[in-house]
Amino acid sequence: MTPIFYGRTRNGRLLVDQREKFEAYLRGMSGAEIEIAVRRRRRARTLSQNDFYRAIVHLIAEYAGGEEEEVHEGLKLKFIKGRSTTELTTVEMSEYIDRCIQEAAEMGISLPDRGQ
Numbered sequence: 001m002t003p004i005f006y007g008r009t010r011n012g013r014l015l016v017d018q019r020e021k022f023e024a025y026l027r028g029m030s031g032a033e034i035e036i037a038v039r040r041r042r043r044a045r046t047l048s049q050n051d052f053y054r055a056i057v058h059l060i061a062e063y064a065g066g067e068e069e070e071v072h073e074g075l076k077l078k079f080i081k082g083r084s085t086t087e088l089t090t091v092e093m094s095e096y097i098d099r100c101i102q103e104a105a106e107m108g109i110s111l112p113d114r115g116q
Contacts, residue, residue: 006041014038045085045093052114053085053093056100063109075100 007016016022061071076082079099104111
């Protein structure tokens with residue numbers, strides 16, 4: 001898997017976090033043609049979002065008599081086309097959770113307060 005390095009810009013210059021690891025990685029690619037992509041850093045889902053989502057999955061699985069992993073995969077397929085929740089930004093995860101809450105409500109499942 002290709003590592004992702006983070007940093008920031010200042011006055012048109014790139015300041016890389018963990019500079020030594022970044023440079024070591026580049027040295028390991030000596031002489032190779034490379035591709036460079038720069039984009040604004042996306043904020044991944046939060047731990048509290050993940051915890052709340054897992055509580056929803058648990059309650060749906062308990063209600064339906066299924067396995068949590070099956071419920072998780074089914075919700076992903078239905079609402080995010082099978083994408084991994086680890087790829088979702090905080091905004092995308094919030095929207096996904098809203099859809100899962102609606103799904104649970106339609107099944108008659110009461111959920112704990114959203115602790116985000």
